[in-house]
Amino acid sequence: MAFSAELWKSIDNIYRGILRHPFVRRLGDGTLSRESFKYYVVQDALYLREFGRALSVAAARAPHDDWIVMFNEHAANALRVERSLHEGFFRDFGLSPQEVAATPPAPANLAYTSFLLATVYGGTFHEALGALLPCYWIYWEVGKELERKGSPDPLYQRWIATYASEEFAGVVKAVIQALDETAEKLRPAEREAVARCFVTTSRYEWMFWDMGYRREGWPV
Numbered sequence: 001m002a003f004s005a006e007l008w009k010s011i012d013n014i015y016r017g018i019l020r021h022p023f024v025r026r027l028g029d030g031t032l033s034r035e036s037f038k039y040y041v042v043q044d045a046l047y048l049r050e051f052g053r054a055l056s057v058a059a060a061r062a063p064h065d066d067w068i069v070m071f072n073e074h075a076a077n078a079l080r081v082e083r084s085l086h087e088g089f090f091r092d093f094g095l096s097p098q099e100v101a102a103t104p105p106a107p108a109n110l111a112y113t114s115f116l117l118a119t120v121y122g123g124t125f126h127e128a129l130g131a132l133l134p135c136y137w138i139y140w141e142v143g144k145e146l147e148r149k150g151s152p153d154p155l156y157q158r159w160i161a162t163y164a165s166e167e168f169a170g171v172v173k174a175v176i177q178a179l180d181e182t183a184e185k186l187r188p189a190e191r192e193a194v195a196r197c198f199v200t201t202s203r204y205e206w207m208f209w210d211m212g213y214r215r216e217g218w219p220v
Contacts, residue, residue: 002180003180006195008137010198011134015202018138018205021210024041027151030152035210036215041090042103043103044208051077054119055072055074059075060126061120086166106210115201119197124190126183126194127194129194130179130197131198133175134198135205139166139177140168162207
């Protein structure tokens with residue numbers, strides 16, 4: 001079994017929890033409140049800025065030229081392609097880029113991005129791969145799952161189609177392959193470190209959906 005398959009198997013309960021979460025279920029059936037989705041896309045835009053930064057650091061630490069190019073391209077796309085998707089939503093909601101940029105990150109968002117950046121700056125390259133991969137992979141799997149039925153809400157279907165697309169699938173598969181190639185040279189303790197990072201950010205993925213559904217704020 002490929003190491004990536006072992007990692008995915010290890011988060012089965014987390015992924016099933018994501019699919020059961022009311023944010024995801026209601027995104028699929030079209031009943032998610034507009035306020036929750038609006039809150040989510042603003043926070044996701046803030047997240048992607050830091051995710052793009054983390055990808056750039058991973059690119060700088062990558063051992064192969066092709067991976068340096070790949071992660072730099074992914075960093076640019078996180079800020080360019082997906083930002084285009086978000087800005088379409090912002091226009092629908094009447095939000096300006098300045099309003100979005102001035103929004104503070106929610107507690108779960110700040111915790112997630114802080115963990116990512118701490119891992120890519122302070123950990124090893126293989127730990128960085130483990131931390132970054134769930135954001136790619138879980139969104140792809142959720143997109144495919146929701147695409148099977150499609151959402152009756154055109155706004156939500158636009159989101160689903162982005163992550164269920166063949167283009168996004170190619171991006172995710174390339175990162176999975178990079179992780180599996182890296183894992184071939186790792187000792188058991190190093191694989192365990194990758195697995196801990198993978199599980200941690202998978203948990204943060206669940207928390208991100210929950211944050212959006214509850215429209216999480218700072219308690220004080």
